[in-house]
Amino acid sequence: xxxxxxxxxxxxxxxxxxxxxNVGVVAYTPEIYAFLKRALTPQVVKQHFHAICCGEVDRYExxxxxxxxxxxxxxxxxxxxxxxxxxxxxxxxxxxxLQMELEVPADLRLPG
Numbered sequence: 740x741x742x743x744x745x746x747x748x749x750x751x752x753x754x755x756x757x758x759x760x761n762v763g764v765v766a767y768t769p770e771i772y773a774f775l776k777r778a779l780t781p782q783v784v785k786q787h788f789h790a791i792c793c794g795e796v797d798r799y800e801x802x803x804x805x806x807x808x809x810x811x812x813x814x815x816x817x818x819x820x821x822x823x824x825x826x827x828x829x830x831x832x833x834x835x836x837l838q839m840e841l842e843v844p845a846d847l848r849l850p851g
Contacts (some may be wrong), residue, residue: 753833
């Protein structure tokens with residue numbers, strides 16, 4: 740199976756929730772969303788962010804929006820007012836998520 744960057748399959752939005760970052764991933768098509776529900780697990784996201792996410796990763800599904808929302812607990816060094824991290828609000832975590840490469844089935848139709 741070929742590897743494809745998540746950015747070819749979806750777009751993202753991110754921000755902070757205290758000491759955790761909130762990353763939403765929105766699929767471009769219903770078929771891609773079905774694939775992401777299987778492939779983009781909390782464990783896969785935790786591994787991708789292993790260097791910054793010290794806590795658990797929770798995933799919430801919003802089927803009507805073709806979206807998955809991830810909470811990366813303990814990933815902001817204490818949050819905006821406590822952290823010395825460059826991005827203590829998690830604004831770049833969405834872009835970081837989109838850099839992830841996933842093995843996609845050959846028959847999955849990609850946009851563009």
